[in-house]
Amino acid sequence: MKTHAKQPAQRRCATPPQVLPIAAACAGAVLLMGAAHAQQAPQQLETVVVTGIRSAIESSISVKRNADSIVEAVTAEDLGKLPDLSIAESLARLPGLAAQRVNGNAQVLSIRGMSPKYGVTLLNGREMVSSGSDRSVEFDQFPAELMGGATVYKTPDAALGAQGLSGTVNMQSIRPLNFRGRQGNLNARMEKNSNGEQIPGLSSQGKRLSASYVDQFADRTIGVALGYAHLDSPEQQQHYANWWWANTANTKSYPPDWCGGDCGLKGVDRDAVSLQGFEATAFSTNQVRNGLMGVFEYKPNDQLHTVLDLYYSNFSKKFVGREFQGEMNTWNGVTYHGTSYENFGGEKVTVGGAIDNIAGKLLSRRNQRDDTIKAIGLNNELKLGGWTTVADLSYSKADRDETTAEMYAGSSLPSGFTSTAISMTGFSQFVPSINWADPAVMSLQQFWGQMGAARHFKVSDELKSLRLSAKRELDWGAVHQFEGGFNYSERSKDYRAVKEAYDLKTGKTNLAFPNGILMAPATLGFGSIPAVANFDVQALLDTGLFSARADDLSSAPNREWGVREKVSTAFGKFSLEFNAGVPVRGNIGLQVVHAKQEGHGLAWIDNSTQPVSGGKSYTDVLPSLNLAADLGSNTMLRFGAARVLARPNMEDMRAGVTNISRATTGKGEWSASGGNPTLDPWRADAVDLALEKYYGKRSYISLAGFYKELKSTVYKQDILGYDFSGYPDPLKGDPRYPILTYTGKLNAMANGDGGYVRGTEFSAAIDGAKLSPMLDGFGAILSASFTKSSIHQNNDLSNPLEGLSGTVASWVLYYEKSGLQARVAQRYRSRYMAAVRNAWGDTSYTTIEPEHITDLQLGYGWDSGPLKGVSVLFQVNNVTNEAYRTMMTVSDNSGTVPNLLYPGTYEKYGRQYLLGVNYKF
Structure with missing residues (x-):
């Protein structure tokens, strides 16, 4: 078996340079364990109590090894103590999983190269709601301190109440009766961001506090677990974004009459691509989260077991931003002086020079968001006559109330830049020709027909579920247990x-700053803009000088909607144990899922909205098979096969319709755009194969492969033959154009052809003591996955599948002995396309560049003496201050390099320093 394990590890040459040396060394170390273990003489057994990092690794490996499905797991090091700041970061280190950063924090997860919307997240086996516009759970709303761990199912288990196409994440709270006695934990950490105060007066320091308590009563028949976690954390963000790139002198795309005969930029060579506009913003954010977890467990005897789970989280996020915007295109009449150029990917690009006549403006931004998640679950297990019956009742609700607002200011003087240094890899530099913080030349001004604007978001997601099931031990040859039920x-x-x-x-469209409004100037020094006027949106609105009016009403069909789902699932599963030359265990199961969905929304007709709705029902039969063969010598061969699905994105299921029109030629066919409440799910047939070799409790090596053949996908297209009967005539009965048909096309998300997603995954854990007594306490964990797909986002061949990173890798090196803990970890994700939301909440797709996120943790704990139970901790997250970068396509380049990606967004979030103390009792 050593040969089989070694060859796949050697093929991992695509792993990024930062990961490859450690990966190769660790893989080789694991292979040496077999020989080292075989040469060890029999030793006397002794009982060793392992805690901390090594205990968590043992528990996680035990879950993986003993599961019938192919799973990955993370386990808390101790009560109230997961190793990372959020459960998202812990999960992102597992093989085949990757996190997407939002404002610097790991927030949502992609499983096996598919975006978050293709997976399902459970809490204690129950599907969870989300406060966003889709199904994907934002994991930063679940404090790591309140979680006992999480299991990721890569192959389905028919007994799971809900399952995803890419996988299923099941977060678990602790069970108090599993503890040996009363335990408690108090944790306090001070936090600081290395970027400092981006907006004067808004602190870069914060704190984290948590408390956990577990106890048992009535002769251990009653258990109670309580947890509280408080987060008061700053985000200090430096944001820069290029708006668009173009060669405006390219007359193939810009007819001469658009620009009076010449669309080229003055002072710029006609064969050069140039930046047409940008924004530079300093953000300061304060986020406060309070999380509560309660578990009440009752087990008076072996026949009855009742568990009540309670979870509550309130996440409040306030940010302010000071932004400079500069338009530098030919329509503004800009002129370059001393222009310089560089070659970028075979294109000639304008990268320097002085610029006159830019269209510049300042924006003050303010955002207030409050998310609340509540969940309650009651699980009753009763054993009767050889049957174990379970009744599970649960309820969860998520609410979001958010307001994003902005106000504008401009200069009374012509403006430009005395010098520019446009970067293709980082922050571009612009030295302004005027002082944008001088109140003598600055004033509040109207732009885009308004002095400012705000958007108010309200999201409500409610889920009620009932599960009834029963299982029984059997002696039917290979079948030893049956479990079935209804959800x-x-x-x-x-x-x-x-x-x-x-x-x-x-x-009026111009106003001098009212007295007392201007604060100390803000700086955008990361973009060479030394100072900008600092004024607050809410303070301006509180002056009473402004009035508000409804705006952008025609977009209501895209932004006001509701979706209702009723899902009934009947399931049955047989657990298997048999001998096929080697011992084999596993399960075979079936789910029959019936879904009824309704989409509600608005239609924009005659400058007003009218309610519309639609829906459909469908039934899916989902078989699944999981087999694990014990090949001997602690080697497992696993096989999984299943039909899986992912229900459509809820935003796409809206019934809203807008842009309704009727042609004035031919039969006068209708057309519109909107949502589609009749969407079918994504469906796929999946096959998995994994080989696992275990070396003791804390070491293993695994190689896995998977293939998903998608039978149905969802992408935007024209739905032909759409019935528009019942809609008013958009031509208002013009006698010149009588209605000849009520059919036409609706541009919306619809089901289409499939494709494949396939990949390989490598993972290993190494306990240094297995190699040499001198390495006792040292260890490593590493993983790498490589994924490909034939599917393209929205069926556009120039775009990959949303969420697909070709390479995802991570490594962790740790030392734990005699109270000392040290851990350094890094996760890597290659380029991928992701759905992001702008300030107005609208979804767009962007290409996110590769990133390496490195974290460091040092700690020491006392096991005896007057400080027994006390430990101290120092952490640095994002050690290298890794930038968040996106790319965009260039418009109208010189044509020499098609489909070349140009820099889009560049953001720096700073390093996060934490110093804390923990007390366990």
């Missing part, structure tokens, strides 16, 4: 985003 859930999600514009009550 019913009702889910409703409502989303509303409305915009309002602000005007001066006087009707």
Whole structure:
């Protein structure tokens, strides 16, 4: 078996350079364990109590080894102590999983190269709601301190109440009766961001506090677990974004009459691509999260077991931003002086020079978001006559209330840049020709027909479910247990985003800053803009000088909607144990899922909205098979096969319709755009194969492969033959164009052809003591996955599948002995396309560049003496201050390099320093 393990490890040459040397060394070390273990003489057994990092590794490996399905797991090091700041970061280190950073924090997860919307997240086996516009759970709303661990199912288990196409994450709270006695944990950490105060007066320091308590009563028949976690954390963000790149002198795309005969930039060579606009923003954010977890367990005898789970989280996030925007295109009449160029990917690009006549402006941004998640679950298990019956009732609800607002200021003087240094890899530098913080030349001004604007978001997601099941031990040859039952859930999600514009009550479009409004200037020094006027949106609105009006009403069909789902699942599963030359265990199961869905929304007709709705029902039969063969010598061969699905994105299931029109030629066919409440799910047939070799409790090596053949996908397209009967005539009965048909096309998300997603995964854990007594306490964990797909986002061949990173890798090196703990970890994710939301909440797709996120942790704990139970901890997250980078396609380049990606967004979030103390009792 050593040969089989070694060859796949050698093929991992695509692993990024930062990971490859450690991966190769660790893989080789694991292979040496077999020989080292075989040469060891029999030793006297002794009982050793392992805690901390090594205990968590033991527990996680035990879950993986003993599961019938192919799973990955993370386990808390101790009560109230997962190794990372959020459960998302811990999960992102598992093979085949990757996190997407939002404002610097790991927030949502992709499993096996598919975006978050293709997976399902459970809490204690129950599907969880989300406060966003889709199904994907934002993991940063679940404090790591309140979680006992999480299991990721890569192959389905028919007994799971809900399952995803890419995989299923099941977060677990602790069970108090599993503890040996009373335990408690108090944790306090001080936090600081290395970027400092990006906005004067908004602190870069924060704190984290948590407390956990477990106890048992009534002769260990009653157990109680309580947990509280408080987060008061700063985000200090430096944001820079290029708006668009173009060669405007390219007359193939810009007809000469658009620009009076010449669309080229003055002072710029006609064969050069140039930046057409940008924004530089300093953000300061304060996020406060309070999480509560309660578990009440009752087990008076072996026949009855009752567990009540309670979870509550309130996540409040406030950020302010000071932004400079500069338009530098030919329509503004800009002129370059002393222009310089560089070659970028075979293209000639303008990268320097002075610029006159830019269109510059300042924006003050303010955002307030409050998310609340509540979940309760009651599980009753009763054993009767050889049967174990379970009744599980649960309820969860998520609410979001968010407001994003902005106000504008401009200069009374012509403006430009005395010098520029446009970077293709980082922050570009612009030295302004005027002082953008001088109140003598700055004033509040109207842009885009308004002095400012705000958008108000409200999201409500509610899920109720009932599960009834029974299982029984059997002696039917290979079948040793049956489990079957029924799960019913009702889910409703409502989303509303409305915009309002602000005007001066006087009707003017310009106003000097009111007294007391301006604060100490903010700096955008990372972009060479030394100072900008610092004013607050809410303070301006509180002056009473502005009025609000409804705006952007025609977009309501895309931004106001509701979806209702009723899902009934009947399931049955047989657990298997038999001998096929080697011992084999596993399960074979079936789910029959019936879904009824309804989409509600608005249609924009005759400058007003009208309610519309639609829906459908469908049934899916989902077989699954999991087999694990014991090949001997602690080697397992696993096989999985299943039909899987992912229900459509809820935003796509809206019934809203807009842009309704009717042709004035031919039969006068209708057309519109909107949502599609009749969507079918994504469906796929999946096959998995994994080989695992275990060396003791804390070491293993695994090689796995998977293939998903998608039978149905979802992407935007024209739905032909759409019935528009019942809609008013958009031509208002013009006698010149009588209605000849009520059919036409609706541009919306619809089901289409499939494709494949396939990949390989390598993972290993190494206990240094297995190699040499001198390495006792040292260890390593590493993983790498490589994924490909024939599917393209929205069926556009120039775009990969959303969430697909070709390479995902991670490594952890640790030392733990005599109270000392040290851990350094890094996760890597290659380029991928992701769905992101702008300030107005609208979804767009962007290409996110590769990133390496490195974290460091040092600690020491006392096991005896007056400080027994006390430990101290120092952490540095994002050690290298890794930038977040996106790319975009260039418009109208010189044509020499098609499909070349140009820099988009570049953000720095700073390093996060934490110093804390923990007390366990």
